[in-house]
Amino acid sequence: MWRAQFEPNLTRMTQTTPFHRPESQPLRFWRNGQLVSLSNVPPGQTLLNLLRETLRSCDTKEGCAAGDCGACTVVIGRPGPDGLTHEAVNSCIRPAHAIDGLALWTAADLAQPNGQLHPVQEAMVQAHGSQCGFCTPGFVMSLFALYQRTTALGHTPNDDDIHEALSGNLCRCTGYRPIVQAARQLRPQDGPGWRIDTEAIRACLQALPARDNAHAHYALPQTLDELLQLRSARPGARLIAGATDAGLELTQQLKSWDSVIDLTRVPELRRVESHVHHIAIGAAVSLQQAFDALSADRPNVHPFGARFAGWPVRQSGTLAGNIANGSPIGDSMPLLLALGASLVLMRWHDGVRAEREVLLSDFYTGYRKTLLAPDEVLAFVQVPRPVSGEWLGVYKVAKRQEDDISAVCLALHMVVRSGHLIGVRIGVGGVAATPVRALKTEAVLEGQEDTPQVWAKAMQTLASEFNPLSDLRASSEYRRQVLANLLERAWIERRGHHFAHLEDVQ
Ligand SMILES: Cc1cc2nc3c(=O)[nH]c(=O)nc-3n(C[C@H](O)[C@H](O)[C@H](O)COP(=O)(O)OP(=O)(O)OC[C@H]3O[C@@H](n4cnc5c(N)ncnc54)[C@H](O)[C@@H]3O)c2cc1C
Numbered sequence: 083m084w085r086a087q088f089e090p091n092l093t094r095m096t097q098t099t100p101f102h103r104p105e106s107q108p109l110r111f112w113r114n115g116q117l118v119s120l121s122n123v124p125p126g127q128t129l130l131n132l133l134r135e136t137l138r139s140c141d142t143k144e145g146c147a148a149g150d151c152g153a154c155t156v157v158i159g160r161p162g163p164d165g166l167t168h169e170a171v172n173s174c175i176r177p178a179h180a181i182d183g184l185a186l187w188t189a190a191d192l193a194q195p196n197g198q199l200h201p202v203q204e205a206m207v208q209a210h211g212s213q214c215g216f217c218t219p220g221f222v223m224s225l226f227a228l229y230q231r232t233t234a235l236g237h238t239p240n241d242d243d244i245h246e247a248l249s250g251n252l253c254r255c256t257g258y259r260p261i262v263q264a265a266r267q268l269r270p271q272d273g274p275g276w277r278i279d280t281e282a283i284r285a286c287l288q289a290l291p292a293r294d295n296a297h298a299h300y301a302l303p304q305t306l307d308e309l310l311q312l313r314s315a316r317p318g319a320r321l322i323a324g325a326t327d328a329g330l331e332l333t334q335q336l337k338s339w340d341s342v343i344d345l346t347r348v349p350e351l352r353r354v355e356s357h358v359h360h361i362a363i364g365a366a367v368s369l370q371q372a373f374d375a376l377s378a379d380r381p382n383v384h385p386f387g388a389r390f391a392g393w394p395v396r397q398s399g400t401l402a403g404n405i406a407n408g409s410p411i412g413d414s415m416p417l418l419l420a421l422g423a424s425l426v427l428m429r430w431h432d433g434v435r436a437e438r439e440v441l442l443s444d445f446y447t448g449y450r451k452t453l454l455a456p457d458e459v460l461a462f463v464q465v466p467r468p469v470s471g472e473w474l475g476v477y478k479v480a481k482r483q484e485d486d487i488s489a490v491c492l493a494l495h496m497v498v499r500s501g502h503l504i505g506v507r508i509g510v511g512g513v514a515a516t517p518v519r520a521l522k523t524e525a526v527l528e529g530q531e532d533t534p535q536v537w538a539k540a541m542q543t544l545a546s547e548f549n550p551l552s553d554l555r556a557s558s559e560y561r562r563q564v565l566a567n568l569l570e571r572a573w574i575e576r577r578g579h580h581f582a583h584l585e586d587v588q
């Protein structure tokens with residue numbers, strides 16, 4: 083059994099060997115009290131593969147190799163203005179070089195040298211949170227990230243924090259109750275003895291010499307200009323952000339990457355800018371931060387955002403990556419189409435930055451095809467701020483509540499003035515080759531009185547506006563019917579009636 087798990091990884095290691103190049107830059111990271119520096123790490127080697135095959139650190143497990151199960155979860159520490167931020171990430175789809183200049187913890191790094199378990203490990207033992215143990219290192223690491231974000235700072239995590247932190251981990255054996263119970267046992271007084279000297283780690287990482295990105299197979303540009311210049315010089319390189327989509331090429335399609343440009347270190351793109359009429363979300367802002375920013379203006383985006391993947395994917399993946407990836411069942415696009423979002427595309431041209439702004443509704447040209455030129459980068463997503471009288475409804479229908487791709491998605495934006503519907507925009511996903519606006523249905527509603535007859539006609543129109551595919555997630559007929567039902571739901575909610583939401587059920 084053990085060999086069967088192990089052998090495919092050995093094969094994969096051999097497949098990536100030809101990409102060892104002398105000019106590849108050393109991979110440097112902090113782990114377990116020291117700086118690790120490794121040479122000849124191929125640009126497409128995953129962090130999990132590096133841990134298990136190169137470093138023989140087999141405490142981190144491979145379950146699905148697709149970001150779905152959380153068995154491979156590790157924690158990375160990112161230096162920031164306030165010390166280190168701790169992110170739980172799926173090491174199976176994260177390129178190893180993406181942690182250059184960061185700190186890393188796996189389950190093997192938590193206990194004291196004398197064997198004393200970390201409070202999250204001890205709590206798992208006490209609550210009987212482990213049975214076969216395969217998922218356990220992943221759960222422990224998700225709990226460790228939660229501990230660092232809450233308990234170590236003197237806060238006790240509540241049940242919402244706990245469920246959110248564990249939303250990317252699957253367990254087949256214990257059920258989740260004992261694991262949640264373990265998390266509930268974490269108390270701030272556990273903290274001091276386990277405090278990590280984040281200042282020392284940050285100082286150590288910030289003293290590292292800069293990477294020579296011009297010659298690196300895995301480039302981590304540090305400014306927007308450097309990113310655009312590299313993109314212009316290497317339009318064929320694999321551009322990545324969180325790699326939560328792109329990383330699947332390595333593990334599911336067994337592709338290899340010769341040259342990678344990772345945009346996540348560009349400070350200009352790690353910001354959410356607040357303007358009078360819009361917010362601008364940088365391409366390196368995580369999905370979680372992007373949904374937080376969108377929810378600040380429109381609180382009902384929050385439960386919708388919480389259904390996007392699980393916590394580790396929302397920490398790593400980006401809004402711009404979701405849009406650029408262009409999946410017809412991508413979740414953020416129906417919402418952004420309904421909100422009238424636009425995109426800022428940038429490139430390096432004649433020695434200067436050039437940019438153009440396009441509406442998201444014009445961005446897709448076909449199935450997974452966009453207006454992006456090979457040398458262009460999607461730099462910012464611009465989302466208009468709410469206007470007075472605005473109403474927004476946004477819905478995702480999927481087989482599971484958490485960590486699942488939608489079968490159908492619908493977002494409705496409108497402004498109700500003097501009993502009339504104006505500014506109607508309906509974004510839909512899962513019913514066409516690209517995320518789209520339901521223009522025919524919008525036309526039925528636009529400028530009309532807010533009456534049951536108008537809405538009935540709109541539902542009828544929406545049910546026949548698209549001709550969706552039948553696939554493993556849903557049949558064509560189901561998708562059409564659900565789409566119309568979601569519009570009906572929006573209409574009923576807008577009249578002040580409340581539905582029971584699954585997320586409200588305790
Ligand atoms: C377990 C799991 C669950 C998921 N659940 C969901 C879900 O519920 N809903 C959903 O919609 N998606 C889901 N996804 C898909 C994925 O997480 C999202 O699409 C995410 O937003 C991708 O962002 P990223 O930064 O990881 O993109 P990457 O994987 O880094 O890149 C994706 C693509 O976009 C391109 N790209 C990235 N950034 C830019 C840029 N700034 N400019 C130009 N091109 C760019 C890349 O070249 C690549 O082709 C899930 C994925 C996993 C693994």
Ligand code: FES
Nearest residue numbers: 145146147152174
């Ligand atoms: S192995 Fe399943 S998420 Fe990585």
Ligand code: FES
Nearest residue numbers: 213214253254255
């Ligand atoms: S303890 Fe067996 S999968 Fe979780």
